[in-house]
Amino acid sequence: MINPLRSEGDAFRFLLYVIVVFGSIIAVILIARALS
């Protein structure tokens, strides 16, 4: 993924990618916090 912002479509797909990655990271952190 050299340039994810070549078009609106590419930028939208990048947004979905960010939502998934961020959601996963936050979920892991919140679960780790709840367990500790």
Place this chain on the structure above:
Amino acid sequence: MEAASIAHGAHDDAHGAEAHHGPIEANHSSRVDAPTLGMLLFIISEIMIFGAFFTAYFFIRVAQGDPWPAPGTTIPVAVAGFNTAILISSSFTLHWAETSIKRGNRFGLRAGILSTLLLGATFLFIQINEYVHLGFAPRDSAQATIFYGLTGLHGAHVCIGLILLSFATIRSFRGHYSPEQHKGLNVPGIYWHFVDIMWIVVFTTVYVM
């Protein structure tokens, strides 16, 4: 010198009307067109601005080890979560507008861009309303300063995005876009998705973590 001018004249004669005068033509990338490249470079500079604000935020929380939010204050996570859903929805409606015009569906374009504009305006209205009811001011603490700094910087970007989207909305209703030519929707669209991505980062760091 004279020989050179003679040679130059011969060169002009050889090419006739195609002879080029003045400065050489600007180079155009065959991979990325100028408006998209301009937006990309602008977004890179925007990331640096947000980076400076996040540096202040992490300095307070990590280097300084201060509690977040400041003692005696609360941040409305539920309201911000609802607002996050609104902003993410606006990216989907914008994508709907773009895919619609690619297929020549003008109703989809107009409905999509108008709902994006309304969702964006709702986000901004809720954020302003949140500021009114927070009960603390930017000067009250370092945490309050960076809270208003980060969310306010993002709010300013939503405001700019709404101005760009309103241009695109007016042009959509005037029938300026076609399946072949809709760059005026594409480029602000990239910016709007960037504003959305930035909000996800701001929301998770400021409200969730």
